[in-house]
Amino acid sequence: MKSTFYITTPIYYVNDVPHIGHAYTTIAADVLARYHRLTGSQTFFLTGTDEHGQKVQQAAENQGVNPQTYTDNIVTRFQDLWKSLAISNNDFIRTTESRHTKVVHEILNTLLKNGDLYENTYEGWYCLFDERFWTEKDIVDGNCPDCHRPVEQIKESNYFFRMGRHRDWLIEYINAHPDFIRPDTRRNEVLGFLQQPLGDLCISRPKSRLSWGISLPFAEDYVTYVWFDALVNYISAISYLGDDTTFKTWWPVSVHLIGKDILTTHSVYWTTMLHAMGLEMPRTIFAHGWWTVDGEKMSKSRGNVVDPNAMVREFGVDAFRYFLLREIPFGQDGDFSKSAMIQRVNSELANDVGNLLNRSLTMIERFAGGIVPPPRPSQDGDLEREIKEAVGGMKDRLDMRLGALEFHRAIEEIWRVVELGNQYIERSAPWKLAKDHTKKETLENVLCTQMEILYWLTLFFYPFMPQTAEAMAKQLGITIHFSNPLLGTTRWGAFPSGTTVAKGKPLFPRIETQPTQPEPVVLADPAGTSEVPLIGIEDFLKVQLKIGNVVAAEAVPKSKKLLKLRVDIGTETRQIVAGIATKYAPEEIIGKRVVIVANLKPAKLMGVESQGMVLAAGDREVEGLLSVLESVEAGTKVK
Numbered sequence: 038m039k040s041t042f043y044i045t046t047p048i049y050y051v052n053d054v055p056h057i058g059h060a061y062t063t064i065a066a067d068v069l070a071r072y073h074r075l076t077g078s079q080t081f082f083l084t085g086t087d088e089h090g091q092k093v094q095q096a097a098e099n100q101g102v103n104p105q106t107y108t109d110n111i112v113t114r115f116q117d118l119w120k121s122l123a124i125s126n127n128d129f130i131r132t133t134e135s136r137h138t139k140v141v142h143e144i145l146n147t148l149l150k151n152g153d154l155y156e157n158t159y160e161g162w163y164c165l166f167d168e169r170f171w172t173e174k175d176i177v178d179g180n181c182p183d184c185h186r187p188v189e190q191i192k193e194s195n196y197f198f199r200m201g202r203h204r205d206w207l208i209e210y211i212n213a214h215p216d217f218i219r220p221d222t223r224r225n226e227v228l229g230f231l232q233q234p235l236g237d238l239c240i241s242r243p244k245s246r247l248s249w250g251i252s253l254p255f256a257e258d259y260v261t262y263v264w265f266d267a268l269v270n271y272i273s274a275i276s277y278l279g280d281d282t283t284f285k286t287w288w289p290v291s292v293h294l295i296g297k298d299i300l301t302t303h304s305v306y307w308t309t310m311l312h313a314m315g316l317e318m319p320r321t322i323f324a325h326g327w328w329t330v331d332g333e334k335m336s337k338s339r340g341n342v343v344d345p346n347a348m349v350r351e352f353g354v355d356a357f358r359y360f361l362l363r364e365i366p367f368g369q370d371g372d373f374s375k376s377a378m379i380q381r382v383n384s385e386l387a388n389d390v391g392n393l394l395n396r397s398l399t400m401i402e403r404f405a406g407g408i409v410p411p412p413r414p415s416q417d418g419d420l421e422r423e424i425k426e427a428v429g430g431m432k433d434r435l436d437m438r439l440g441a442l443e444f445h446r447a448i449e450e451i452w453r454v455v456e457l458g459n460q461y462i463e464r465s466a467p468w469k470l471a472k473d474h475t476k477k478e479t480l481e482n483v484l485c486t487q488m489e490i491l492y493w494l495t496l497f498f499y500p501f502m503p504q505t506a507e508a509m510a511k512q513l514g515i516t517i518h519f520s521n522p523l524l525g526t527t528r529w530g531a532f533p534s535g536t537t538v539a540k541g542k543p544l545f546p547r548i549e550t551q552p553t554q555p556e557p558v559v560l561a562d563p564a565g566t567s568e569v570p571l572i573g574i575e576d577f578l579k580v581q582l583k584i585g586n587v588v589a590a591e592a593v594p595k596s597k598k599l600l601k602l603r604v605d606i607g608t609e610t611r612q613i614v615a616g617i618a619t620k621y622a623p624e625e626i627i628g629k630r631v632v633i634v635a636n637l638k639p640a641k642l643m644g645v646e647s648q649g650m651v652l653a654a655g656d657r658e659v660e661g662l663l664s665v666l667e668s669v670e671a672g673t674k675v676k
């Protein structure tokens with residue numbers, strides 16, 4: 038039997054510009070949709086816009102256009118953003134489309150006929166800004182408890198949905214279905230809310246007050262109020278009351294992804310509406326947390342709203358996608374800062390992944406003429422077995438992690454393979470094998486295994502970083518049809534030998550932060566003295582030593598001794614020329630932590646500028662580079 042997967046995001050209000058909160062839900066939904074397609078589920082991914090309501094009406098009036106023109110204009114901002122964030126939604130629903138309004142009308146008619154709706158006069162405190170009524174006990178000194186603006190006493194006739202009658206059923210349903218509302222904290226919140234008596238839901242507004250909405254089919258003087266209109270998008274988009282086969286293919290929805298602020302509307306309003314309509318419940322409603330920005334609440338008035346377009350321009354789409362899902366456990370609140378993002382990009386993407394790809398391709402070029410050799414009997418049995426197991430069991434682990442919406446854990450699982458890949462290179466040292474003719478087959482096996490690891494990583498990365506996966510496949514010299522159900526059908530050994538690799542630009546260039554140039558200090562020159570003079574601590578402290586991470590290395594042309602290194606020292610990447618080529622091959626030292634003199638005056642060696650010096654043991658010949666036992670961050674001072 039073919040499994041199906043239907044996932045939705047909230048439909049976004051068009052009176053706001055898209056920000057990181059909108060991007061977050063939509064990217065998370067996209068990762069799940071891509072993953073399910075890659076594992077062979079028939080997938081439908083829906084997003085869209087919520088276009089009715091007083092705020093849109095007002096915004097349109099302010100611009101002197103009619104609301105439809107206004108929304109037609111704004112909606113493209115969302116659609117364009119989804120394109121630049123590589124969102125693979127199958128449909129985009131707008132609540133002003135007739136396919137939607139038609140379904141809202143039919144549902145309202147049916148509910149009225151079945152006695153689920155009634156008309157009543159309602160009196161209460163109304164907040165114009167939040168477009169909602171409050172009870173006497175809610176309001177604070179005549180102000181709205183939410184936005185603190187003055188509320189006004191309003192008495193009007195409206196239509197109501199008999200929501201309260203579903204309360205006992207809902208409590209029972211939630212208790213019997215642990216996966217229904219997630220995470221657990223949110224489920225408990227909803228159960229807490231349902232401890233109170235559940236009132237009926239006002240679903241209309243008189244047209245005299247709000248005209249930009251869907252008219253009630255049985256009372257033309259009224260329009261439906263936001264939620265009774267908006268929530269229906271989840272079924273109007275899949276042809277509810279239209280094409281039954283389509284509807285039955287997708288409903289019930291697998292996951293409604295929402296933010297924590299719209300938990301009640303989804304878990305109580307929507308579920309009771311569905312129950313009244315006689316429809317099945319969503320399998321899961323998952324509410325994620327909110328982002329603050331540099332420790333502060335994000336708001337227009339603070340001027341700290343994060344524009345996803347700007348993030349894409351600055352960091353690239355995949356780095357942004359990766360960061361949002363790696364940084365905080367889905368479901369919890371978290372803080373967004375550029376510095377946290379730069380740190381992750383540099384260490385996890387540029388360093389871990391970038392180096393793995395770069396070194397592997399360089400070695401295929403150097404030791405195999407750019408053509409991937411066939412697999413040979415393994416030499417490094419244990420590690421290869423560990424890698425094969427990590428790769429082979431990955432689908433089950435990703436199924437579990439992504440099934441639980443633990444995106445950060447899923448990424449950790451994948452990074453285990455990245456780490457193993459880097460360890461494999463270190464341990465099997467192809468540069469040494471290349472010097473020994475009797476090790477030809479071993480070398481070929483190592484190179485081929487490296488390619489196989491990278492092939493699997495492209496598949497694992499794809500849901501999270503689709504453009505990176507495409508670019509990696511290209512550099513590996515292969516075409517991968519990601520729209521095919523590759524995870525679950527492909528086995529170890531899938532990478533075709535004989536492929537010509539096509540090393541390209543680094544996938545994740547390191548992000549340079551402002552360098553803090555140390556004051557150059559001229560050192561006393563002890564050369565020529567046979568006796569080594571003693572120096573005071575004040576002299577020693579003039580030498581600034583730092584831990585550096587070698588991110589690139591290549592031979593200096595026409596020199597037997599010199600290598601040109603790029604060394605990351607935390608705040609910047611330095612070019613350092615080192616006389617270590619007799620001891621180390623370039624590939625061998627990429628990724629190594631070394632100790633450098635950071636405040637040495639720049640000098641030229643064989644015409645190549647060196648901005649510092651790496652420390653090594655040995656007198657005439659280098660015997661070994663100085664390193665550090667623990668995994669200390671690049672840039673750490675050495676004292």
Ligand code: MSP
Binds near residue numbers: 057267299326329
């Ligand atoms: N139109 C309604 C949803 C109707 S669904 C049938 C709506 N729209 S919204 O545009 O205001 O919000 C959309 C989503 O953005 C919500 O899920 C909300 O939680 C999310 N976010 C808004 N600010 C956010 C953060 N600062 N951080 C994370 N998500 C946030 O509500």
